[in-house]
């Protein structure tokens with residue numbers, strides 16, 4: 628393992644903050660960027676001593692530099708004018724009309740939250756007043772039994788309650804959900820399906836899964852106050868313009884396009 632050069636790490640961190648890279652994945656790459664000098668040293672050593680067993684670090688220097696420069700995407704000024712079909716939020720500014728898919732918007736916010744928190748999930752948990760039960764198949768129960776310690780490390784405390792069932796006693800502090808039971812079940816099934824309990828390596832797909840689950844659905848009234856909180860949170864996102872699955876959050880119809888529809892212009 629190549630140790631990080633901490634001076635460079637800190638500088639890069641500052642640079643990252645200032646330049647605000649556009650996606651979380653890019654930010655992660657920046658965090659783990661090893662010092663160029665250290666890598667050169669190792670490469671030279673390998674050449675000099677002709678040691679083939681030392682693993683060369685895999686990294687792409689040019690790509691990282693390029694990505695650090697990418698600016699965080701900021702939202703323009705938008706005035707809220709109402710909700711359409713209980714699904715889209717309508718905004719306007721001097722350029723035209725904007726439709727925001729409320730589910731996609733909240734999904735982006737939740738995704739970035741879970742992606743960040745899962746990089747280093749806190750161990751703290753919240754005891755449930757009434758533990759709930761999870762029934763599993765025999766082989767799933769066995770797999771879960773072997774991984775109870777791993778789940779405890781991220782604040783999820785389960786206890787066998789029968790031959791193939793478990794009580795969920797305590798849930799992680801980092802779970803934000805109105806019905807955490809559903810979320811916990813989803814997470815457990817997600818990990819079992821993949822037969823892998825390493826939260827850090829699964830955090831991208833796990834974050835997507837949890838983000839979708841926790842987000843407001845279509846056909847749901849959203850108050851003006853909720854809209855303003857949503858837009859503030861969205862503005863803090865690295866990429867407020869797409870949901871984690873790549874769908875657009877915004878659709879813009881310019882004033883010119885509207886005037887064309889009414890044949891005011893050609």
Ligand code: ZN
Nearest residue numbers: 730734839840
């Ligand atoms: Zn979704």
Ligand code: ZN
Nearest residue numbers: 734870871872
């Ligand atoms: Zn999505």
